[in-house]
Amino acid sequence: MSGFRLPEIDRRLVFAIVAAVVVFPIFFRLSLPEVPSTIVMNVFDSVESLPAGAMVLMPMDFDPGSEAELQPMARAFVRHCAEKKLRITFLTLWGTGSQMIERVTKDVLIPEFPDYQYGRDWVNLGYKPGMESVITVILNDLKKTFPTDVSGKNLDDIPLTRDVRNLRNYNLILSVSAGYAGTKEWVQFAGDPGQIPVAAGMTAVQAPLNYPYYPRQLKGLLGGVKAAAEYESLLIKKYPRYEDQQKYRFEALTRMGPQTFAHLAVIGLILLGNATYWINRRAAQGGA
Amino acid sequence: MPRQRLILFGALGLFVVFLVYRVATGAMVNPLEGGPALGMWVAALLTLCIFSFLAGDNPFYKFAEHLFVGVSAAYWAVKGFWNAIVPNLMGKLLPEFTANTAIPGLRKEDGTLPAPDLIYVLPLIFGLLLLWRLAPKGQWISRWSLAFVVGITAGLRLIGYLSSDFVGQVRNTMLPLLVVGDGGLLWVDSFNNIVIVVGVVTGLAYFYFSREHTGAFGRMTRIGIWTLMVTFGAGFGYTVMGRIALLVGRLEFLFVDWLKLASP
Numbered sequence: 001m002s003g004f005r006l007p008e009i010d011r012r013l014v015f016a017i018v019a020a021v022v023v024f025p026i027f028f029r030l031s032l033p034e035v036p037s038t039i040v041m042n043v044f045d046s047v048e049s050l051p052a053g054a055m056v057l058m059p060m061d062f063d064p065g066s067e068a069e070l071q072p073m074a075r076a077f078v079r080h081c082a083e084k085k086l087r088i089t090f091l092t093l094w095g096t097g098s099q100m101i102e103r104v105t106k107d108v109l110i111p112e113f114p115d116y117q118y119g120r121d122w123v124n125l126g127y128k129p130g131m132e133s134v135i136t137v138i139l140n141d142l143k144k145t146f147p148t149d150v151s152g153k154n155l156d157d158i159p160l161t162r163d164v165r166n167l168r169n170y171n172l173i174l175s176v177s178a179g180y181a182g183t184k185e186w187v188q189f190a191g192d193p194g195q196i197p198v199a200a201g202m203t204a205v206q207a208p209l210n211y212p213y214y215p216r217q218l219k220g221l222l223g224g225v226k227a228a229a230e231y232e233s234l235l236i237k238k239y240p241r242y243e244d245q246q247k248y249r250f251e252a253l254t255r256m257g258p259q260t261f262a263h264l265a266v267i268g269l270i271l272l273g274n275a276t277y278w279i280n281r282r283a284a285q286g287g288a
Numbered sequence: 289m290p291r292q293r294l295i296l297f298g299a300l301g302l303f304v305v306f307l308v309y310r311v312a313t314g315a316m317v318n319p320l321e322g323g324p325a326l327g328m329w330v331a332a333l334l335t336l337c338i339f340s341f342l343a344g345d346n347p348f349y350k351f352a353e354h355l356f357v358g359v360s361a362a363y364w365a366v367k368g369f370w371n372a373i374v375p376n377l378m379g380k381l382l383p384e385f386t387a388n389t390a391i392p393g394l395r396k397e398d399g400t401l402p403a404p405d406l407i408y409v410l411p412l413i414f415g416l417l418l419l420w421r422l423a424p425k426g427q428w429i430s431r432w433s434l435a436f437v438v439g440i441t442a443g444l445r446l447i448g449y450l451s452s453d454f455v456g457q458v459r460n461t462m463l464p465l466l467v468v469g470d471g472g473l474l475w476v477d478s479f480n481n482i483v484i485v486v487g488v489v490t491g492l493a494y495f496y497f498s499r500e501h502t503g504a505f506g507r508m509t510r511i512g513i514w515t516l517m518v519t520f521g522a523g524f525g526y527t528v529m530g531r532i533a534l535l536v537g538r539l540e541f542l543f544v545d546w547l548k549l550a551s552p
Contacts, residue, residue, distance in 0.1 A: 015342050022532070022539055027550045068537020069530060095367045129372045132444055147375055147402070152393035188448035192456060204530035208523045216460050217452060224526060225533040249552060255536045262532040 008276070014269060021265040025257035032256055034226075034233040042220030044080070044234045046172060046199040052085040054171040055164070059186060060104070062178035063096035066203050072228040072252035073201035074104045074176045076235055081174070082113040082121075083239055087160055089170070091125040091146070093134055093181040098127045098150065112248075119158045126150030131181035135189040139167045168194050172219075175200040183210050187217050201228065225259060228252035316548055332546040335538055377415075380408040461488050487515040 025031075036044070050056070058077065062070045081088050088109075090101045101124055109116055116122060125146045128134050137145045142164055143155050155161040167173070167190050175183045175198060183200040187210075191198035199219040202210060207223025214221055222228055229252035236242040236250070310316040319329035337352035379386045379394055383401045387394040395401050418433040420426060463485060467477040493505070494512030501509045543550045 012343065018532075018535070019539070022536055023543065026536070026540055026543055029551065066530075066534070068540075069533045095364055095371075127367065127371050128376075129368055132448065133440070136444060145376065147379060148391060148393040152391045154393045154396050157393075157397045185448070188452040189444075192452045204526040204533065205523075207526050208519065212457055212460065213452075217456055224529045225536075226529060255533065255540070258536045258539075259529065259532055262536070263529070266528055266532075 009272070017265055017269070018262055021261040022258045025261050028257075029254065030257035030261075031254055032260055034230045034253065034256065036230040036234050037227070039214060039220050040222055040227050040230040041234065042215065043199045043201070043222055044220075044231060044238075046197060046219040047077070047080050047084060047086070047174070048238070050084060050086055050171055054084075054086050055089070055169060056081050056086045057089050057091070057167065057170045057173045059173070059175050059177070059182075060090060060092045060097045060100045061094045061182045062100055062176060062203075063094055064099070066178035067100065068255075069203050069225050069228070070176050070178060070201065071100065071104065072225065072250070072255070073222055073231065074100065075108045075251070076228060076231045077174050077176065077201065078104050078108050079112065079239075079242075080235055082109060082116055083235075085121075087120075088122040089125060089160070089164075090122070092127045093129075093131055093185075094178075095127055095129070101126075101150075119153075119160060121160070123158055123160045124150045125155075132185045132189050135167075135181070135185055139190050139194050142166050142169075167196055170196060172196075173198045176202070177206065178203045179206060182206065183218070183221070184213075187213050192217060201231075225252050225255055229256045310547070316546070328546055332542060335542060339538075377408055377412060380405040381412065461485060486511065491515045 047056075058074075058081070060070075060074060078088070090105070092098060092101060094100075105122070105124065109122065118124075126149065128145055130137075130145075134145055142161070146155060148154055149158060149161075155164070163169075173186055173190060173196055175186045177183045177186075177200065183198070183202050183206065186200070187198050190196055197219050198217070199221070200210065201222035202224075204224030204226075207221065207227075210218060210221055210223075222231055229250075232250040232253050242248050242250070307316070311318050317325040317328060319326045334352050334355070337348040340346055341349040374386065374390050375394075379391060380402075381404055383394055383404060387401055414433040414436055418430050421430040461484060463481040465478065465482050465485060467474040467481060469477075490508050490512035492512070494501075494509045494516065496509075499505060544552050
């Protein structure tokens with residue numbers, strides 16, 4: 001045993017293993033059933049408990065780099081809000097967030113909810129630079145920073161925003177964020193000072209940083225694609241029309257197959273790495 | 289030519305033949321159609337360029353990286369101009385001019401326009417002072433604007449952190465260790481609260497260095513470091529999940545949307 005040593009694994013082999021375990025379930029569409037956790041159910045209930053016509057602010061503070069994680073959440077939130085007939089205001093503090101809003105409205109809101117009218121049921125305010133300064137200003141005066149919507153129409157001429165004065169007119173802030181500025185800033189500069197309920201979906205990396213706000217400062221949070229899949233499963237359970245998986249694409253649920261296999265591979269590689277280290281150390285001690 | 293390079297070029301050639309065949313048979317979208325089809329091809333090829341870094345630094349990766357930096361710089365400049373300077377500076381100082389030339393929507397449907405807001409002369413002056421940095425002399429003048437930006441940001445964030453992260457978190461940690469409901473003691477809730485309170489107290493104790501970490505206090509700090517380790521582990525696990533999700537998203541794009549080898 002003392003002379004036996006395991007070779008170090010070439011990092012390219014690790015890449016190949018991870019790629020293989022991700023690609024395999026994509027081809028065979030392997031996925032697993034999801035059991036929603038309490039923290040995800042709390043986000044769902046925050047939306048579900050709102051009456052029809054309630055105002056929801058949906059900041060989409062992310063970019064294409066985190067789209068794989070956050071676009072499924074954004075779509076699930078939009079579907080849920082539209083099912084509940086809530087009035088949605090989109091905006092973003094990220095320069096590339098405008099395209100993310102455009103994608104979710106063009107792919108989900110407009111085709112799946114043809115009765116949802118722009119200006120009456122939803123509005124897109126677009127992007128504004130300034131991070132938390134923007135939130136601080138719109139907490140007291142929305143139209144000071146956003147005089148027009150994304151297409152340049154005056155907010156006073158849009159039925160949904162005509163009577164909106166500031167963020168306190170909203171019943172819920174449903175943030176989708178990938179970092180700074182994001183959920184943390186919406187809690188710090190809008191939710192807490194304005195006493196406005198905040199629920200959020202965020203990247204997995206962001207989740208541990210925002211957990212301390214739950215449950216008092218954040219009603220609930222979705223961390224990463226796993227939580228998005230749980231939210232999608234809740235949506236399917238509550239609204240049976242979404243059971244038609246041919247018609248409605250639920251990306252997070254389909255991505256949980258590759259995700260699970262990749263996690264198993266990573267766990268296996270961690271165990272292998274530790275075993276290699278342990279065996280080689282024993283061999284070195286034995287040879288010394 | 290080294291053998292490794294020959295294999296690489298051979299594989300690339302085969303891949304190109306495969307793509308041409310797929311496009312010719314209508315199995316994939318044709319980039320010559322332009323519009324979204326061309327966009328998809330550009331996105332797919334740039335993704336492959338970035339992935340090529342896994343095999344080592346190479347000209348394809350460098351090309352994609354430089355393209356990204358250049359496009360981003362231009363994108364941010366244009367976005368900043370049209371989303372901040374035009375509506376929030378010009379629109380406030382010269383509403384009529386801005387409505388006539390850039391944003392007709394500033395004028396309401398009844399024809400009224402907001403009155404010029406002269407307080408916005410101040411951000412204009414500070415903005416110009418910031419640009420003084422580019423002048424051959426007197427660059428120090430730009431520091432006034434920077435000082436303003438730093439001061440405002442520091443003040444804003446200080447208030448945000450004090451109220452939400454400090455006071456808010458202290459409040460969030462003041463939890464009953466034994467939670468009693470209608471049916472008696474709620475074991476799970478009580479356990480959760482005990483974990484939170486013990487974790488916070490022992491974690492803070494670990495960072496108290498005015499006393500040696502020995503004896504009972506040392507045992508407490510040991511629990512604190514274990515709490516920190518569990519937190520780091522959870523953070524690492526979440527990070528792995530996030531990175532894998534990005535990989536899944538990109539591979540889905542390549543195999544499902546672009547190559548159309550797998551069904552959506």
